[in-house]
Amino acid sequence: MMTIKTDRLDIRQSDDVVRVRQLARTFAVEVGLGLVDQTKIITAASELARNTLDYGGGGQATAEIVENVGRRGLKLTFEDQGPGIADIETALKDGFTSGKGMGLGLGGARRLSNEFHIDSKPGIGTRITIVRWK
Amino acid sequence: MDRIPILKFGDALLVTIQVDMHDRLATALEEDLTGRIVTHNAKGVLIDISALEIVDSFIGRMLDNIAAVSRILDADTVVVGMRPAVAITLVELGLSLSGVKTALNVERGMDLIQRQREEPEAADDDDQD
Numbered sequence: 001m002m003t004i005k006t007d008r009l010d011i012r013q014s015d016d017v018v019r020v021r022q023l024a025r026t027f028a029v030e031v032g033l034g035l036v037d038q039t040k041i042i043t044a045a046s047e048l049a050r051n052t053l054d055y056g057g058g059g060q061a062t063a064e065i066v067e068n069v070g071r072r073g074l075k076l077t078f079e080d081q082g083p084g085i086a087d088i089e090t091a092l093k094d095g096f097t098s099g100k101g102m103g104l105g106l107g108g109a110r111r112l113s114n115e116f117h118i119d120s121k122p123g124i125g126t127r128i129t130i131v132r133w134k
Numbered sequence: 135m136d137r138i139p140i141l142k143f144g145d146a147l148l149v150t151i152q153v154d155m156h157d158r159l160a161t162a163l164e165e166d167l168t169g170r171i172v173t174h175n176a177k178g179v180l181i182d183i184s185a186l187e188i189v190d191s192f193i194g195r196m197l198d199n200i201a202a203v204s205r206i207l208d209a210d211t212v213v214v215g216m217r218p219a220v221a222i223t224l225v226e227l228g229l230s231l232s233g234v235k236t237a238l239n240v241e242r243g244m245d246l247i248q249r250q251r252e253e254p255e256a257a258d259d260d261d262q263d
């Protein structure tokens with residue numbers, strides 16, 4: 001996978017979640033995703049950015065336009081240095097929440113993406129990567 | 135802090151969401167609307183989301199909450215103008231907004247509220263079509 005373009009945003013407050021959505025949108029349009037795919041990846045970005053803020057205590061979002069064997073896609077990475085997720089399988093289940101949300105964020109973001117990777121260590125932090133291919 | 139304007143329209147309230155809402159703005163709207171239902175003795179709430187490019191779980195929950203609270207306060211909530219791509223995404227996200235009535239546009243939403251008031255039974259049947 002080759003990165004063609006990249007941009008990065010800090011997630012510190014709820015306005016930043018809106019900025020992440022706008023960044024995801026700009027990149028999704030540039031990749032050439034259709035309207036439904038754009039909507040899906042922006043919605044997934046919104047869920048994950050909010051998780052980074054609410055559960056990770058803030059962090060960073062990175063948007064990349066990637067290319068793999070001639071195919072373009074939008075890759076989004078969310079990183080925080082928060083408490084981490086002890087049981088990832090449980091956290092991915094719909095309805096599971098440790099906070100004020102509905103518990104659809106992680107599982108929903110996974111369904112809205114073509115690729116979903118999560119790497120989390122208790123006490124160190126969480127990194128989630130999603131990709132939507134054109 | 136910014137606020138989303140709430141207009142009075144007969145005995146209904148009309149909210150047109152035209153900005154990409156951050157979570158605090160969505161929460162403020164929920165509180166403002168609940169207060170206005172009581173002060174205006176409103177019988178219906180129309181929320182136009184045709185300008186919204188996405189509805190995530192937070193905004194979805196806000197819509198669900200507004201519908202639930204207004205029902206307790208004897209007002210019907212109708213969400214109008216949802217974009218097809220938003221509807222597809224919401225379902226995949228896992229939110230069906232089962233407590234929220236929807237209509238294609240403001241005019242049909244207003245009709246729905248009127249009919250609900252005049253003949254609640256008949257209007258309920260129509261929903262299932």
